[in-house]
Amino acid sequence: MSERALAERFNQVVVPHLADALALARWLTGNAADAEDVVQDACVKAHAGISGYAGGNARAWLLTIVRNTSYTWMARNRPRAVMAVGDLGDLDDMAAAHGTSRPDEDGPEAGLIARADTAALQAAIAALPRPFRETLVLRDINGLGYRDIAAMLDVPMGTVMSRLARARGLLASELGRAP
Amino acid sequence: MTGHDDGLPNDPEGIRLMIHALVDGELDAAAALAAERRIAADPRLAAEHARILALRGAVGSLPRPDVSDAFLARIAAIGVAGAEQQEHAEATEPQMGAPSAPPGLIADAGRGLRRTAEMRPWARTSPRTGRFGSFDWRAMAASIMISAVLASGATQWVMFNGAEDGVADAVASGHRRSLLAASAIDIASSDRHTVKPWLDARIGVSPPAPDLAQDGFALVGGRVEVISGRPVPALVYRHREHLITLVAEPRQGAKIIQPDNLSSGGFSMVHWSDGAFSYWAISDMERPELDDFVARFRKAAV
Numbered sequence: 001m002s003e004r005a006l007a008e009r010f011n012q013v014v015v016p017h018l019a020d021a022l023a024l025a026r027w028l029t030g031n032a033a034d035a036e037d038v039v040q041d042a043c044v045k046a047h048a049g050i051s052g053y054a055g056g057n058a059r060a061w062l063l064t065i066v067r068n069t070s071y072t073w074m075a076r077n078r079p080r081a082v083m084a085v086g087d088l089g090d091l092d093d094m095a096a097a098h099g100t101s102r103p104d105e106d107g108p109e110a111g112l113i114a115r116a117d118t119a120a121l122q123a124a125i126a127a128l129p130r131p132f133r134e135t136l137v138l139r140d141i142n143g144l145g146y147r148d149i150a151a152m153l154d155v156p157m158g159t160v161m162s163r164l165a166r167a168r169g170l171l172a173s174e175l176g177r178a179p
Numbered sequence: 180m181t182g183h184d185d186g187l188p189n190d191p192e193g194i195r196l197m198i199h200a201l202v203d204g205e206l207d208a209a210a211a212l213a214a215e216r217r218i219a220a221d222p223r224l225a226a227e228h229a230r231i232l233a234l235r236g237a238v239g240s241l242p243r244p245d246v247s248d249a250f251l252a253r254i255a256a257i258g259v260a261g262a263e264q265q266e267h268a269e270a271t272e273p274q275m276g277a278p279s280a281p282p283g284l285i286a287d288a289g290r291g292l293r294r295t296a297e298m299r300p301w302a303r304t305s306p307r308t309g310r311f312g313s314f315d316w317r318a319m320a321a322s323i324m325i326s327a328v329l330a331s332g333a334t335q336w337v338m339f340n341g342a343e344d345g346v347a348d349a350v351a352s353g354h355r356r357s358l359l360a361a362s363a364i365d366i367a368s369s370d371r372h373t374v375k376p377w378l379d380a381r382i383g384v385s386p387p388a389p390d391l392a393q394d395g396f397a398l399v400g401g402r403v404e405v406i407s408g409r410p411v412p413a414l415v416y417r418h419r420e421h422l423i424t425l426v427a428e429p430r431q432g433a434k435i436i437q438p439d440n441l442s443s444g445g446f447s448m449v450h451w452s453d454g455a456f457s458y459w460a461i462s463d464m465e466r467p468e469l470d471d472f473v474a475r476f477r478k479a480a481v
Contacts, residue, residue, distance in 0.1 A: 007258045007259070010257070010258040011258055014254070014258075015251075015254065015255070015258075018246045018250075018251065018254060019243055019244065019245070019246050022243075022244040022246065022250075023243050023244055026244050032244050035244065036250055039250075039254075040250075040253055040254065040257075043254050043257050044257055047257050047258060107226070107227065107230050108230070109226075109230075110226070110229035110230045110232065110233040111233070113230060113233040113234050113237060114233040114236065114237060116237060118241060118242065121237055121238065121241065122241065125238070136238070139203065140235055140238040140239055141238060141239070141241065141243075145203075145205065146200070146203065146205050158196075161196045161199060161200065162196065164199055164203075165195060165196055165199050168199065168231060168234050168235075171234055171238075172230050172234055175234075175237075
């Protein structure tokens with residue numbers, strides 16, 4: 001494929017999804033300014049690897065690169081933040097155990113969640129442990145399907161489902177607690 | 180609630196995951212129906228369903244980061260860089276193969292055109308004969324190709340001639356927009372040693388940026404403009420209360436153009452080229468003042 005065709009493909013595959021890329025990077029790095037740097041790095045990588053894009057979901061393809069770039073960037077610029085979370089396996093065990101240990105506990109009323117203010121919701125998302133946060137953002141902000149998320153995170157679909165349920169459960173109880 | 184025979188999990192955690200999957204549109208029709216029945220039958224599941232819906236709605240309506248023009252220009256620059264390398268490569272290649280190609284093409288094309296002319300009345304009189312196989316498709320393809328070449332040549336010529344006007348319009352609207360925006364500049368600095376590297380890092384181009392503060396024209400910063408789909412550097416100077424946008428499009432080896440007045444619509448605009456850059460200066464100042472700026476800039480930039 002010629003360079004010109006590759007440039008054309010870059011414009012079709014990458015550019016339409018920049019807003020999604022920025023949103024994901026913003027939630028993974030924690031702020032909008034860093035997100036621009038991360039997405040720019042990711043776009044350089046996407047441009048270099050555009051010939052490897054084999055069709056399919058362009059947004060998922062770009063977001064996979066953005067996610068990897070975010071973590072590389074975080075490891076370089078904020079090594080402490082990356083190390084703060086424990087082993088992923090533990091978290092999934094915890095999610096599963098937590099889910100079954102309180103099957104009867106009722107969450108807050110739906111109306112309370114719907115009325116929660118933007119800042120409280122953003123703070124609650126930012127406070128989620130990383131595996132839950134990225135699953136929630138990929139699903140509810142980037143709009144990816146379970147299958148795409150499972151492929152991106154390289155985990156079984158059941159894990160995506162339990163992380164998502166756990167993330168939403170944590171957000172709901174956090175927002176329900178707010179006055 | 181146990182003993183359902185609808186294919187959904189019966190443990191509380193399993194059914195919870197199914198409700199999430201229902202809300203996310205991940206269930207097929209049969210499973211969705213089964214899940215909806217369970218929800219209808221169990222107030223606790225209905226409350227969970229409503230909670231998930233509310234949460235999804237809230238998260239989905241969070242403000243999204245917007246893609247600023249400056250950021251889009253940075254990303255566009257990544258794509259443009261690759262295409263330009265190719266243009267250099269292609270500039271040499273086709274010329275080597277070119278001399279042999281046209282005669283054959285033209286002969287084929289001529290044949291194709293004649294054949295099309297012959298076919299037409301026949302096709303009109305008996306459209307359902309179905310003898311399309313007798314078309315010489317190679318000749319047809321060649322004739323289409325040659326008209327495409329002629330057409331694209333014409334397009335290029337038209338675009339080349341209209342280009343200057345198009346750029347002037349883009350520069351003018353960029354300047355107007357910058358006056359309306361919260362900040363007219365992406366990098367605020369009176370120090371050319373800050374502005375130049377900033378532009379260089381973003382788009383790999385940095386025009387001369389003399390500080391003319393002593394002449395009454397202070398450099399206040401720079402930004403990236405997108406003109407004809409390409410990112411170009413723009414410097415911003417201030418003269419009393421007026422801002423001057425100076426767009427500098429790299430044009431290595433272009434002919435030198437003396438300052439030319441392109442003012443319109445309440446803005447003064449002057450265009451010139453020094454062989455390395457093509458400049459457009461625009462401001463709401465009076466024309467003589469802008470001319471003064473241009474003269475001082477040209478003197479300082481050499």
